[in-house]
Amino acid sequence: MQNELIQLTGDVRRKPITAPGGDREKINLDAVRERLATSRGKQMWRSLDELAGTPEFARYVEDDFPDRAGLLSVDRRSFLKLAGASLALAGVAGCARQPQEKIVPFVKKPEQLIHGVPLQFATSQVFGGYARGVLVRSNEGRPTKIEGNPDHPASLGATDVWMQADVLQMYDPDRSTSVLNFGEVSSWDQFVRAMNAALAQQRRTRGAGLRIVSETITSPVLADQMAALLRRFPQARWYRHDPVSPDNARAGARLALGQDVDTIYRFDRARRILSLDSEFLLGDPGSVRYARDFSQRKRVRLGRSAMNRMYVVESSVTITGAKARTTACR
């Protein structure tokens, strides 16, 4: 039975492309070469048949199921054998015992975790150096979804694309899962040991060889730790670099007010808005809040009949420009 089955299925297997009955037409290689020589640009083909454009090939391509002739050629007896075997074997699948599964509980259960019920954590997502309040859903310890924190003034329960996408960072295959030393996997112990040795050396020179590069830090804790470090190593330097940063806006504020300030816009109070190349509806740490305040003022309610009005001057097309009453774009 087994052998027969194999033979039968062997029969059904795909046949080379030939017209049933008829002999294969020979491919005229000379004609092919000539066609290739006179055609221009790149020529792609997957078989000589295709290249030569033989009638068999054209038939093969046109036919939806080119191999079905083989299936039909099974005779009645073989067909019954196959059908019988299929029928007999169909039941076998249902007879399997379920494999023995295991329950593997924690050794020490994390507090508050209930298996099968997601936990919500209030935390923050840093954007352009500023923390924005978010709620993260965690299923069995794995963060799966980020939503805005309704109690946070920069979110009010809403999110933007950056916040939504932030959860993917956790599963980024490029994310380092261990300490690396010149590309070699190392450990935290070794990191601390190497660090302590280097710092002991720096202490002698009061940090003259110590340079730190970081993004903008707005966390008070981290800023305080940085200040403490610089107090201990007065000669050390701290450089800040952000790929995209509001440095120009800060410089402008310094020009206008004579001191370092960050601007917080009150779109909930503005009746006229002029935006000069500022994409405050999407690219700013406060965008989520700004978008809400801006649209609230666009709504006509009982007791308020006037909408806010925005004028945008911008050098490229932005979301903010699309919302403007008048946009000048060069």
Next chain:
Amino acid sequence: MPQIFHSSTNTLSRVSIIAAAVAPLALIMAGSQISRSYPQRVNVPINQPVPFSHEHHVNELGIACQYCHHSVEKSSQATVPPTETCMSCHSQIWTNSPLLEPVRESYRTGIPIKWKKVNDLPDFVYFNHSIHITKGIPCQHCHGNINQMQITYKPQPFFMAWCLDCHRAPEKYMRPRDQVYNFAYDWKAAAERYFEQTGRDNAQLPRSQREFGELLTKDYHVNKKQLSDCWICHR
């Protein structure tokens, strides 16, 4: 010529004719019974890494189910307790028992104990503990008298028909919520207490478990109409 066959052969032949007719039927029925329950390992105690006894811990020591299966009221899964829970007692008592060595080892090494799953639905069936517990379905109905099991086994095979038997008429088995963990349930006493708690008139006490259950389905807002729809269990 003497008779070759004794007269009793008549009966014998009749019996054998009937037997021949009945035997295949009986064989098929026996076979189907075995093939239905044998793969399910019903009533077969499962060898666990630690011979944990519910009889001992629940019946004799009186530990509540939720102390160990703490998520059973809140989650789809009841889960088995972490090693820590066992050690809350066994770091003090029976600390030298060789039977408990795997527990101590797990606590020392941080490697969990791997319990064998006793009750196991196919993965294409959705099940949820919390809804059953909050609607007053007792552990006992599904897990049998587990408080008397030395080694845990499953008392019945969890066929679909068995789930549906209740889903079509849950009033047959429903209890007040606080009776879910009770293994010596008496519906009359429970009904009287329930009437007292809810301030009902004792003159209307139900006359059977079924009547009591019907009252509970109303009180617990059980949506009987959709309970036997396929999507409830196959999602």
